[in-house]
Amino acid sequence: MSQGIDRAPGAGRLREWRRERGSWVLCEEVRADVHELGALLAARRDHGEMSARDAQLLHGAEEALDRAENAVDEVAHRRCLSGSHVTTAQLHLNSGRSLWMRTLSPAELQSYLPAMFATVKQHLPPSDENRVFVEHVARDTREAQEAGRPLRLTDGQRVTLVAAVDAARQAALREKLRAESFVRIVQWITVSLCGLVVLIGALTAFWPSAVPLCFTPSPSPGARGDFGVVCPTNAAASVPAGELTARTREVAGWGDYIVVEFVGLVAAGIAAASALRKIRGTSTAFGIPVALAALKLPTGALTAVLGLLLMRGAFIPGLSALDSTAQIIAWAVVLGYSQELFTKFVDRQGQVVLDSVRDPVHTSLPPPEPAARRGTAAPTATSTDGPAPPPQ
Structure with missing residues (x-):
């Protein structure tokens, strides 16, 4: 019966119309992100030896990508792709990206700091603690680069940065859900x-x-x-x-x-x-x-x-x-x-x-604050040539 319907005149146009009337553009966005992150995971596996912890994290990220791609599969979900499908796919995609970022070393993660700051600044309010932390880390990193001294992030800062980016992605997802629901x-x-x-x-x-x-x-x-x-x-x-x-x-x-x-x-x-x-x-x-x-x-x-x-x-x-x-x-x-x-x-x-619903924008790091205006609770990055000076 279904094969006869597929061969009927105009069946292709009907399938295309059904796909377009659903969240097709959003689904294609998810598929593009899955493809990009899948390539990053493959490159991470081929990068060299890794610990059992990192291998387990990469395996979890790959499973999350499979679930994200299955959520937007029009064959697996023949009914109109509603916002719930896209939401599920975005959740799995964010989970996979977070697991992948946790496998990066502090030096590798530091190269993604400008993009992480742009994401956090775009979707989190200025008073959010996650954004405040990322801004301080970004300032410390730029000050170290301008001073010409090597700098690396600590393991604790790496975990907090990944958590801050996760919070920003969740806020971005809520913005899209609000628009879709409206x-x-x-x-x-x-x-x-x-x-x-x-x-x-x-x-x-x-x-x-x-x-x-x-x-x-x-x-x-x-x-x-x-x-x-x-x-x-x-x-x-x-x-x-x-x-x-x-x-x-x-x-x-x-x-x-x-x-x-x-x-x-x-x-x-x-x-x-x-x-x-x-x-x-x-x-x-x-x-x-x-x-x-x-x-x-x-x-x-x-x-x-x-x-x-x-x-x-x-x-x-x-x-x-x-x-x-x-x-x-x-x-x-x-x-x-x-x-x-x-x-x-x-x-x-x-x-x-x-x-x-804010689109991705190009943003720059905030100007560094004078040392006298910083609070003692501000996070600082660790330099390889000695401990960071205490806040004044």
Whole structure:
């Protein structure tokens, strides 16, 4: 059965669409990191003899890479690759990278210190103890290099540096999870609102007289009736007051709500297009701007309907009786566009979430602090030509 489906016309496009609709870019990022770290592990094994401890750490790192690659395997997980798959892969990948770094000697780890500092500075706040430790080690290392004296890290500093980088990677993973979760929440709300729009249109098409979207303005001068009946798709003039309710049910058409929803949706689409001028763009793999733009469409359809119902109920003084079908459509346009009053708060939150996902940046080491301003608890690196001078 599955083979027949795979040979069907368009099956390849369908598989590609399923892959793209999942977290495909994030999965490819994981695969690239797995490939890079796998090459580093192989080079570490071929570097020469190693202790039993380092061999065990490398074996654990290789197992972590296998689990990370299996987590993003679309064959092993045929359902849509959700954020949980990517999260699992990132956790195993971080574990493998941490185990590999623990096999490096202090001299080898020292060459990675600028990159480690960039990672810690990018994802940890300035008050974090891990970042403070890494900054002090980076300053001591640069001071030693500028002074032209050899310097090496202690085993304790190496362990703390690896732990600090692990904390930074965990913070980066939480940033991505927050963005992925926000997108999925917005998408589910959009789907729910779209379903509500379709449900309202279907119910009112079957029962157009249940809640008619009609107004009863006073007739123009010279008309014989007391009122008129104006609906989005039909109208009647000179209706006696005693027949107003019955005549309203007759004039109400099955397409009244559908027309208003469509007009509100179009107005919301124009609002979404005009909102593109505020989008700065992003190099991350999260479709937050697209999800926010899609949310405006069903919201505009619903605000157009609900706004007209509020006007029909005399909630807005002076706008309780529209005079023509054209006025109803015009107000549907205004009310559909006015969804910006509600979605602008979601837009702000989306921009905040998007800004929190920080891309890799090139950073430099912080300037060295004067010795007199350092605290006694600041970690210092150990020099090979003698003990470090005590802090003053």
